[in-house]
Amino acid sequence: MTDATANGKPQMLTTADGKPLKEALNRAQARARRKAFLLVLPLLAFILITFVTPIAQMLHQSVYNEGFVMHEDIGSGERTPIMTNIKTWFDENPAGTEPNEEAFAALHKDFLLLRELRAPGQAGTRVNYERGGSRSMFTKTARRAERMEAPYMEAFLDVDEEWTDPELWRVMRDASSAYTFNFYLAALDRTKNVDGEIVNVDENRQIYVKLFARTLFLSVLITFLTFLLGYPIAHLLATLPLRYSNLLMIFVLLPFWTSLLVRTTSWMVLLQSQGVVNDALVGMGLLGDDNRLQMMYNQIGTVVAMTHILLPFMVLPLYSVMRPINPSYVRAARSLGATSWTAFRRIYFPQTVPGIGAGALLVFILAVGYYITPALVGGADGQLISNLIAFHMQNSLNWSLAAALAALLLAGILILYWLYDRLIGIDNLKLG
Amino acid sequence: MADVNRDDAFVVFDRVQKSYDGETLVVKDLNLSMPRGEFLTMLGPSGSGKTTCLMMLAGFETATHGEILLGGKPINNIPPHKRGIGMVFQNYALFPHMTVAENLSFPLEVRGIDKSTREGKIKRALDMVQMGQFGNRRPAQLSGGQQQRIALARALVFEPELVLMDEPLGALDKQLREHMQFEITRLAHELGITTVYVTHDQTEALTMSDRVAVFDDGRIQQLAAPDTLYEEPQNSFVAQFIGENNTLEGVITAIKGDLCEVKLDSGEIIDAKPVNVSEVGQRTRVSIRPERVEMNRSRLQAGAHTLKAEVLEFIYMGDIFRTRLRVAGNEDFVVKTRNAPDQVRTEPGQQIEIGWLPQDCRALDA
Numbered sequence: 001m002t003d004a005t006a007n008g009k010p011q012m013l014t015t016a017d018g019k020p021l022k023e024a025l026n027r028a029q030a031r032a033r034r035k036a037f038l039l040v041l042p043l044l045a046f047i048l049i050t051f052v053t054p055i056a057q058m059l060h061q062s063v064y065n066e067g068f069v070m071h072e073d074i075g076s077g078e079r080t081p082i083m084t085n086i087k088t089w090f091d092e093n094p095a096g097t098e099p100n101e102e103a104f105a106a107l108h109k110d111f112l113l114l115r116e117l118r119a120p121g122q123a124g125t126r127v128n129y130e131r132g133g134s135r136s137m138f139t140k141t142a143r144r145a146e147r148m149e150a151p152y153m154e155a156f157l158d159v160d161e162e163w164t165d166p167e168l169w170r171v172m173r174d175a176s177s178a179y180t181f182n183f184y185l186a187a188l189d190r191t192k193n194v195d196g197e198i199v200n201v202d203e204n205r206q207i208y209v210k211l212f213a214r215t216l217f218l219s220v221l222i223t224f225l226t227f228l229l230g231y232p233i234a235h236l237l238a239t240l241p242l243r244y245s246n247l248l249m250i251f252v253l254l255p256f257w258t259s260l261l262v263r264t265t266s267w268m269v270l271l272q273s274q275g276v277v278n279d280a281l282v283g284m285g286l287l288g289d290d291n292r293l294q295m296m297y298n299q300i301g302t303v304v305a306m307t308h309i310l311l312p313f314m315v316l317p318l319y320s321v322m323r324p325i326n327p328s329y330v331r332a333a334r335s336l337g338a339t340s341w342t343a344f345r346r347i348y349f350p351q352t353v354p355g356i357g358a359g360a361l362l363v364f365i366l367a368v369g370y371y372i373t374p375a376l377v378g379g380a381d382g383q384l385i386s387n388l389i390a391f392h393m394q395n396s397l398n399w400s401l402a403a404a405l406a407a408l409l410l411a412g413i414l415i416l417y418w419l420y421d422r423l424i425g426i427d428n429l430k431l432g
Numbered sequence: 433m434a435d436v437n438r439d440d441a442f443v444v445f446d447r448v449q450k451s452y453d454g455e456t457l458v459v460k461d462l463n464l465s466m467p468r469g470e471f472l473t474m475l476g477p478s479g480s481g482k483t484t485c486l487m488m489l490a491g492f493e494t495a496t497h498g499e500i501l502l503g504g505k506p507i508n509n510i511p512p513h514k515r516g517i518g519m520v521f522q523n524y525a526l527f528p529h530m531t532v533a534e535n536l537s538f539p540l541e542v543r544g545i546d547k548s549t550r551e552g553k554i555k556r557a558l559d560m561v562q563m564g565q566f567g568n569r570r571p572a573q574l575s576g577g578q579q580q581r582i583a584l585a586r587a588l589v590f591e592p593e594l595v596l597m598d599e600p601l602g603a604l605d606k607q608l609r610e611h612m613q614f615e616i617t618r619l620a621h622e623l624g625i626t627t628v629y630v631t632h633d634q635t636e637a638l639t640m641s642d643r644v645a646v647f648d649d650g651r652i653q654q655l656a657a658p659d660t661l662y663e664e665p666q667n668s669f670v671a672q673f674i675g676e677n678n679t680l681e682g683v684i685t686a687i688k689g690d691l692c693e694v695k696l697d698s699g700e701i702i703d704a705k706p707v708n709v710s711e712v713g714q715r716t717r718v719s720i721r722p723e724r725v726e727m728n729r730s731r732l733q734a735g736a737h738t739l740k741a742e743v744l745e746f747i748y749m750g751d752i753f754r755t756r757l758r759v760a761g762n763e764d765f766v767v768k769t770r771n772a773p774d775q776v777r778t779e780p781g782q783q784i785e786i787g788w789l790p791q792d793c794r795a796l797d798a
Contacts, residue, residue: 329527335491335513336538338538
């Protein structure tokens with residue numbers, strides 16, 4: 001609000017007919033604002049439905065798993081709480097209490113319900129996520145639950161001796177509340193021991209941290225390679241006469257217009273041990289027929305194919321930054337006494353940094369989440385974290401773990417984004 | 433054309449030719465020599481080869497044939513950064529990622545000058561263009577005129593002996609341009625630097641330069657001081673390009689000493705001064721400046737030549753009157769008269785008689 005302070009007293013500015021000016025301005029602009037809002041409404045709704053909601057749901061899934069607490073009938077959709085008796089026992093007894101007859105009696109009641117709902121597999125699966133072999137114990141026990149008689153502890157042990165395993169009871173205790181951070185622990189190769197302390201999992205079962213590290217390393221490598229290859233291309237594109245640069249641009253964009261699958265499979269044709277590259281090397285006598293290079297189903301395959309596929313994402317932002325750089329800057333630097341290298345280093349290169357930042361960020365974020373290419377050409381060695389996320393989504397059906405892995409990936413990218421903003425500044429980003 | 437002895441000359445173009453595509457010559461046989469301290473302007477329409485000449489001198493283009501000498505040494509094979517020539521670009525080319533002071537520091541840094549000396553020089557250069565307060569600004573925070581000053585300071589800060597300017601005032605508004613014209617000439621003369629200035633603006637060329645080289649079609653059409661250029665154009669291109677000009681076409685019928693007789697296409701016979709015509713029967717374009725034509729009979733001097741004319745348009749411009757006439761079939765014949773108390777004001781349709789001195793009327797090539 002503007003104060004007319006001619007006589008020291010703030011004075012409200014008014015329109016000609018005496019209404020407050022600010023109010024009149026708001027009213028005059030309200031219509032335009034409403035119209036503008038209506039225009040973006042479809043996009044807003046689209047983003048909300050297809051982007052924000054799924055991500056929120058994914059994040060929720062990563063800390064929430066009701067496999068051990070709720071049964072939902074697929075047909076009727078009816079929801080029945082399960083394992084309620086043992087939950088009560090867990091609430092009454094602190095962690096680490098050895099299971100007594102009372103506990104097994106509660107468990108027996110719960111198993112009767114499970115049997116009725118045909119849900120022992122579901123509950124067993126939830127426990128199985130953290131302790132292998134539990135699912136079959138649950139189904140086996142449920143089958144014999146109706147015939148069991150007190151004392152239940154013995155009856156359970158009769159079915160399987162593992163029923164007094166403290167690890168099992170630790171897992172069941174954790175699973176009996178739907179909200180848990182155990183999936184995040186698992187995603188970081190950590191687990192809880194019997195006393196509820198956080199410890200590393202066995203060395204031969206530590207895979208996720210290693211995979212995160214590999215994903216990060218390969219993504220940085222690929223980003224660097226695309227920069228190395230893309231910078232001269234972008235420079236050439238930006239300086240060639242339009243006639244030639246258009247042609248070259250088509251070559252850069254051609255991969256964009258080709259299906260990702262086709263591009264990846266053509267790399268398979270090139271790189272496999274009976275492939276074009278190996279055949280050519282053998283044909284030229286540079287390589288013996290019996291020691292052909294293994295360029296696929298390992299990290300080399302992933303790096304080569306992904307560098308090629310992500311190259312345009314580096315070239316285009318670079319190009320868009322380089323194109324408007326007037327050649328007279330470099331000329332001016334040269335006339336002022338700089339060698340061509342100094343002129344490049346001190347004048348041209350700094351002006352392309354926003355493009356490098358944009359390209360690198362784009363390529364890196366895409367690379368970190370890349371899935372199809374490593375799945376096809378990566379083999380065991382060249383898998384990235386997203387391949388494991390897909391595995392948990394599709395094969396092991398441990399969606400909560402998949403969600404936790406994905407959430408960690410998301411958090412990592414957000415941290416990098418924040419770092420980038422601190423170091424280079426997001427407003428320096430230039431995509432076009 | 434080389435009216436300066438080649439041995440004293442600071443900048444020499446010796447039979448320089450330039451072709452970009454191997455088929456057409458952009459610069460055809462350029463010969464030029466400049467003494468130290470001269471302010472020379474290359475003036476010409478776009479595509480006349482003037483910028484190419486400047487770029488060859490700066491080292492961004494190589495001459496296809498011929499030699500360019502700087503201070504007596506051929507520089508054809510010297511890369512631009514070793515020529516030590518200051519240059520002001522059309523778009524100023526101030527480095528956008530550096531402050532003004534860093535921009536000025538750049539040429540000194542690459543020359544390995546130590547920090548304290550650098551600071552002194554930068555301060556002096558900024559004060560010289562009255563921009564001492566702006567050292568910490570970025571170029572984008574400056575107005576066009578201020579950027580222009582900084583570009584000038586940057587070209588001068590490492591004390592080059594030769595400064596090139598490529599249409600440096602093109603982007604400024606009229607008032608600022610006139611002011612900067614004055615500033616640049618003042619600086620050039622104060623510092624005694626040799627300046628090559630490229631422009632397509634003839635006013636700029638006339639007001640700033642010691643000598644002007646008029647370019648057209650890859651050649652220097654005339655190289656002379658501004659007054660000579662305006663008053664004694666050597667051919668009809670220069671007459672047309674510099675200032676306003678009236679032309680009447682005709683055929684030479686007689687040549688007597690420093691006067692010739694021209695029979696205009698409309699039948700009238702006039703006297704003119706032959707400039708680059710030599711034979712009777714040759715076609716010619718007679719050129720006469722609008723301000724040398726007199727409409728007031730009483731003001732005509734003895735020996736003046738008179739012709740009938742019809743007024744087509746009379747424009748009152750305050751200090752002058754601009755009258756468009758039909759003269760000998762030419763409907764674009766313009767007369768400029770000073771707004772004096774005894775000057776006649778005409779009206780369209782009026783039949784009048786105009787006159788001029790035969791010396792002011794130059795018979796040029798057709």
